[in-house]
Every structure is written in structure tokens, then in C-alpha cells.
Amino acid sequence: MRGIWEENSYLRNKIIMKHWIDKFANCRILVIGDCMIDEYVWGTVDRISPEAPVPVVAVKRDNATLGGAGNVVNNLAALQADVTIVGTYGLGENGRRLKKMFEDVGANTNGLALDESRATTIKTRIMASQQHVLRIDRETSHPISNKMVELIAHNIFNCIKSVDLIIVSDYGKGLLTPEMLEAIMKQAKNHNKPVLVDPKGFHYEKYHGASLITPNRKEAAQAANMDITDMPTLICAGQSLMKNVGLPGLLITCGKDGMVLFEPNKAPYHIETRARQVFDVSGAGDTVISVMGLALAAGAGYREAASLANTAAGLVVGKVGTATISQDELRNAVV
Numbered sequence: 001m002r003g004i005w006e007e008n009s010y011l012r013n014k015i016i017m018k019h020w021i022d023k024f025a026n027c028r029i030l031v032i033g034d035c036m037i038d039e040y041v042w043g044t045v046d047r048i049s050p051e052a053p054v055p056v057v058a059v060k061r062d063n064a065t066l067g068g069a070g071n072v073v074n075n076l077a078a079l080q081a082d083v084t085i086v087g088t089y090g091l092g093e094n095g096r097r098l099k100k101m102f103e104d105v106g107a108n109t110n111g112l113a114l115d116e117s118r119a120t121t122i123k124t125r126i127m128a129s130q131q132h133v134l135r136i137d138r139e140t141s142h143p144i145s146n147k148m149v150e151l152i153a154h155n156i157f158n159c160i161k162s163v164d165l166i167i168v169s170d171y172g173k174g175l176l177t178p179e180m181l182e183a184i185m186k187q188a189k190n191h192n193k194p195v196l197v198d199p200k201g202f203h204y205e206k207y208h209g210a211s212l213i214t215p216n217r218k219e220a221a222q223a224a225n226m227d228i229t230d231m232p233t234l235i236c237a238g239q240s241l242m243k244n245v246g247l248p249g250l251l252i253t254c255g256k257d258g259m260v261l262f263e264p265n266k267a268p269y270h271i272e273t274r275a276r277q278v279f280d281v282s283g284a285g286d287t288v289i290s291v292m293g294l295a296l297a298a299g300a301g302y303r304e305a306a307s308l309a310n311t312a313a314g315l316v317v318g319k320v321g322t323a324t325i326s327q328d329e330l331r332n333a334v335v
């Protein structure tokens with residue numbers, strides 16, 4: 001049984017969280033990042049190939065979803081936000097397919113640029129009797145050219161005034177070069193738009209100018225060049241990143257252990273997960289940055305936004321396959 005004071009703060013928290021969720025539909029988010037197609041081929045295995053000692057998969061069906069920055073768009077669209085995507089697609093059928101997939105979820109695709117020098121990233125998983133047997137990657141991950149940087153910066157310029165917040169989703173496929181990031185941060189500063197970054201790589205100086213970055217524990221350890229083994233070492237690595245990159249916010253996600261929020265001159269804030277059945281943890285990071293961005297755009301503070309993002313990610317990991325949640329699912333889960 002909760003005491004009266006505890007009950008009051010529980011209800012107050014619930015009302016505040018629902019207030020932010022109610023505002024999600026009015027939030028306009030610009031997602032800039034590496035876009036890809038996640039393709040799944042489902043089948044059964046009854047025999048070994050006579051040509052080589054490999055299983056023969058008899059294909060029953062296939063499906064595809066948006067991956068990389070596309071999964072952030074998916075999450076935002078499922079929460080009814082107004083989403084614009086800026087990134088590249090390649091020549092040919094897969095490029096057209098990627099663009100159409102963004103259109104189908106209702107995203108504004110005017111900022112998608114054709115890069116003739118790159119293939120559209122497509123990751124094909126071969127699934128046999130629910131088991132992952134093989135993954136086939138088709139992609140180009142060299143850095144984009146200076147000409148593309150200019151073109152994409154122009155696309156950002158065309159839409160930045162009509163968005164509330166920017167999410168940069170770096171999957172290390174070559175879009176977010178230091179030059180591209182500099183152009184993004186410059187425009188964001190000029191137009192006073194917050195930028196959240198899901199980072200990649202070892203050097204976070206290139207993200208200077210961001211309002212908040214969201215590495216997972218392993219990524220934070222690599223970027224800080226420190227081992228993270230427990231809470232004191234995590235806090236040490238987080239504080240070092242905050243100082244070295246000059247960040248106003250850092251959210252280190254810790255899988256089943258929740259997340260830790262760092263803000264200048266404030267004690268690190270640990271949010272734990274609620275015990276639940278877990279089916280698929282991949283994509284949880286995309287849900288975290290999507291909900292964090294939406295809640296901040298709606299007017300929530302960092303702690304409230306992180307708490308909502310933690311609840312949302314906890315819901316997503318409990319789902320098989322699909323990696324998005326609706327406003328109602330989130331409303332029903334807030335405590």
C-alpha cells in the first residue's frame with residue numbers, strides 16, 4: 001500500500017507524463033541520419049544443400065521495415081509526431097523503395113537526396129523456423145562528398161524553420177561527416193533548435209553543439225576511453241564525456257539497468273527499468289531518442305523526458321518484431 005504522500009506524487013507524475021504525451025501530435029521533429037531498409041526473409045529448413053554443407057531455406061514470405069534513422073522516424077510516426085527526414089538514398093529500385101517506405105509512414109521526404117555514388121543500405125536477414133541463419137548486407141559506407149554536404153545542408157535550411165527539434169541518428173554509414181555535423185550544428189544554433197544525437201564511433205568532439213547525446217554503456221566507455229564496470233565507473237566516464245565534449249546533456253542507456261542522465265552541476269540521475277518479459281532489445285535505443293526528443297519538444301524537462309523514454313523503451317523490448325509503440329500504450333504504462 002502506498003502512503004498518502006506517495007500516492008499524491010504518483011498521481012502527479014502520471015498526470016504530468018500524460019500531459020506531455022497529449023502534446024506529441026503537435027511536435028515537429030527533423031530526423032537527420034543514415035537511412036536503411038531492414039529486410040526479413042522467412043522460411044523453413046528441411047534439408048542440406050547438395051552443392052555445399054549449408055541449409056536450404058524454403059522461402060514462405062518476406063517483409064521489410066525502415067532501419068537506422070528510419071527506425072527513429074517509425075517510432076516518431078507511431079507516436080503521431082510530424083516528422084521530416086533528411087538523408088540520402090541510392091539509385092534504382094531499393095532507393096525508390098526506401099523513399100516510398102518513408103512516405104507510407106507519413107514522413108516529409110523533401111529532404112531526402114539522391115546520392116548516385118552510393119547504394120541504398122539494405123540488410124537482409126534470412127530467418128528459418130524463427131532462427132536467424134544469415135544476414136546479407138548491401139551498403140556503401142564511405143563519407144559523403146563535399147557536394148552532398150552542401151546539398152543536404154541546403155535541404156536542412158529549407159525545413160529547419162518549421163521544426164521544433166532535431167534528432168541526429170548516426171549509424172556510421174557516411175552521412176554524418178565532421179563537415180556535415182558542423183553544418184547541422186551551425187544551422188541549429190542560428191535557428192535556436194535543440195539537437196539530440198545518437199552517436200557512433202570513438203570521438204564525440206564532432207557532436208559539439210548538441211543539446212544531448214544518447215550513447216549506450218559500451219559506446220560511452222569507448223568514447224571516454226574508460227572501462228565501465230559499475231555505477232562509479234559509469235559516472236566517471238559520463239562526467240569525463242560531459243566535460244571533454246562540452247555537453248549540456250548526456251543520457252547513457254544501460255540495457256536492463258535503465259539509464260543515467262547527466263546535466264552540468266547536477267548529480268547524475270539514475271532511472272531503473274521495471275522488471276518485464278523481454279523479447280527483442282534491438283531498436284530500443286531508437287525508441288529512447290525518439291521519445292526523449294518528443295517529450296523535450298513538448299516542453300518537458302530532461303528528467304521527465306528521460307523517464308518517459310525509459311518507460312517507452314521498456315515497452316518496446318517486450319514486443320516481438322515491431323519496434324514501435326502508440327501514444328495509448330505509453331499512456332497506459334506511465335506510473
Ligand SMILES: Nc1ncnc2c1ncn2[C@@H]1O[C@H](COP(=O)(O)OP(=O)(O)OP(=O)(O)O)[C@@H](O)[C@H]1O
Pocket residue numbers: 215216217253254255256257258259273274276278281282283284285286288309310311313314317
Ligand atoms: N532487458 C531490458 N528490460 C527493460 N528495459 C530494457 C531492457 N533492455 C533495454 N531496455 C530499455 O531500453 C533502453 C535502451 O537500451 P540499450 O541500452 O540496450 O540501448 P542500445 O544498445 O542503444 O540499443 P540498440 O542500439 O539495440 O537500439 C534502456 O535504457 C532501457 O530503458
Ligand SMILES: [Mg+2]
Pocket residue numbers: 198216285286
Ligand atoms: Mg544504440
